[in-house]
Amino acid sequence: MSEPTAPVYRRIASALEADIAAGKLNVGDKLPSERVMAEELGISRMTARQALQHLTARGILVTRTGHGTFVGRPVIQQKLSTLSGFTEEIEQQGRHASSVVMEFGAHKADDLCSVALNLPLGGDVYRLVRVRLVDGEPVAMETTEIRADVAPGLLDVADFANESLYAILREHYHVLPASAEQTLQAALSSPAISRTLQLGEHAPVLELTRRTCDANGNPFEYVRSVYRGDSFVMKANLTLGANATQ
Incomplete structure (x- = not known):
């Protein structure tokens, strides 16, 4: 007020x-x-x-x-400087996060995933495809792949419609995300994404990829996400480098 x-x-x-x-x-x-x-x-x-x-x-x-x-549609702030799961980050903003699981099962890694996770081509991964919801509204399509050898039996312990992947990895497998390489680029929605996220044809979206590593620097997660362009603000905290000049 x-x-x-x-x-x-x-x-x-x-x-x-x-x-x-x-x-x-x-x-x-x-x-x-x-x-x-x-x-x-x-x-x-x-x-x-x-x-x-x-x-x-x-x-x-x-x-x-x-x-x-x-x-307008309420904007969600996504921090690029903090490594946290989608559920945790949304709930920290006082909003409700949920998911619709479109696919979850054992798969063979494709070229990009194999390189990202240091696997041979066709290596075993668990693939999880979710539509991410905030306060019941679809805001993102996310494909996550986890090295199968890092989380054996993951298919049997997870309820990804309501639980955080990071929480499950932490509690059942003692796997903690420690660092990540992330890229973000602007794009236009495909027909499938437009239908899923309730967007107009060729609407602006943000495409994010992330390779997540554990405390030993070993990659265990590869994420490819598409976010509604009208729903997210990406925030990064910057500091002046020691050798920087103006």
Whole structure:
């Protein structure tokens, strides 16, 4: 809640944000125009514009040229500097993470997976394909492959619709992720991804790959994910290198 001494536009923005949090305004709802808002609240159009722009800059509202301003989909912050599982990271943000398991079973590693996990071509892995949900909404398609020799019997101990993979690896196999190499690139959704994540045709997405290693530097996990481009903000903490100059 904003302070009584905050600028008028900030107080209006806080009130709108509170209405969204309370469910009085839902994702996709259209807000009044600047003119209508100014007349209803007895403020200037400039103040109304500032309030809307403040929430738009934070991703709470979205503006569609020629159509108006709408309540946006809540943005999920994904930290690139912290190695944690999807479930843990989402729940730390006060939201509910769940999954729909599309596939889980024993497989032979393909070329990319074999190289990533230091396996011979066709080496044994467990492949887990999940649609990731946040507060019941599909936000990502994730394919995870685990070296079979690291987690024997994984098929028998896991409930991946509700449990964290990292928690299972930690509790049953004493495998702890210690480091990872991760890449991220922008792309357009394929027809299959568009259907799964409820996106428009050729919508913007983020493609992420990660190779995860244990404390001894041995790779045990290879992940290929596709995230909704309108749902995630990727955050990295940077420090100035010792030899850096400006």
